[in-house]
Amino acid sequence: GDSVTQMEGPVTLSEEAFLTINCTYTATGYPSLFWYVQYPGEGLQLLLKATKADDKGSNKGFEATYRKETTSFHLEKGSVQVSDSAVYFCALNPPRGAGSYQLTFGKGTKLSVIP
Amino acid sequence: DTGVSQDPRHKITKRGQNVTFRCDPISEHNRLYWYRQTLGQGPEFLTYFQNEAQLEKSRLLSDRFSAERPKGSFSTLEIQRTEQGDSAMYLCASSLVLGNTEAFFGQGTRLTVV
Numbered sequence: 001g002d003s004v005t006q007m008e009g010p011v012t013l014s015e016e017a018f019l020t021i022n023c024t025y026t027a028t029g030y031p032s033l034f035w036y037v038q039y040p041g042e043g044l045q046l047l048l049k050a051t052k053a054d055d056k057g058s059n060k061g062f063e064a065t066y067r068k069e070t071t072s073f074h075l076e077k078g079s080v081q082v083s084d085s086a087v088y089f090c091a092l093n094p095p096r097g098a099g100s101y102q103l104t105f106g107k108g109t110k111l112s113v114i115p
Numbered sequence: 116d117t118g119v120s121q122d123p124r125h126k127i128t129k130r131g132q133n134v135t136f137r138c139d140p141i142s143e144h145n146r147l148y149w150y151r152q153t154l155g156q157g158p159e160f161l162t163y164f165q166n167e168a169q170l171e172k173s174r175l176l177s178d179r180f181s182a183e184r185p186k187g188s189f190s191t192l193e194i195q196r197t198e199q200g201d202s203a204m205y206l207c208a209s210s211l212v213l214g215n216t217e218a219f220f221g222q223g224t225r226l227t228v229v
Contacts, residue, residue, distance in 0.1 A: 004157075036220075043119070044158070044206070044220040089157050100171060101146065103218065105157030106202075 006106035023090035031092040119221035163205030
């Protein structure tokens with residue numbers, strides 16, 4: 001079945017440091033790929049997405065590129081802020097026509113940014 | 116607030132009791148999903164509805180779990196004869212069928228079985 005593997009945390013960075021959170025997936029066909037973020041005490045929010053190979057999703061300074069050849073969707077940000085402290089989840093959705101609409105999530109990576 | 120609403124936010128129950136959670140999706144959303152999240156794990160899919168029809172169920176959804184969406188609006192998730200292993204955060208999400216199909220999540224119901 002489908003699966004998502006993301007780097008284990010926690011990750012602690014100083015403000016303005018560069019962030020990479022690795023995510024790889026196993027799925028048939030061309031799934032849609034997502035990054036969700038969960039701030040303390042809040043629900044999951046969609047951060048960015050990509051629906052086909054070589055697409056780049058971006059939002060709030062975060063970026064991720066859909067790499068079919070390496071089955072990866074790594075999250076990056078050039079300069080993190082304290083307000084980016086949260087848990088980040090990589091997820092996939094089966095391709096259209098697969099008859100399934102469930103999201104498969106990774107385990108999450110907790111990011112703490114210190115001033 | 117027009118987001119996904121879940122009630123209650125927290126529930127503590129004794130083992131063996133039945134519990135029911137409610138989810139109110141975003142009003143125009145046809146699809147509604149239930150997920151379960153345990154500590155240190157990502158959310159795991161339980162089931163989803165399109166309007167009032169339950170179209171997909173995970174193997175995680177044992178016979179003790181039942182979900183309904185009787186009028187295609189709000190949904191309930193019932194757990195009968197709760198066990199300690201049912202302790203988790205239960206998340207609801209909703210989305211449109213066409214156009215922007217992004218899933219919007221509620222804040223969840225945290226269940227503790229003692």
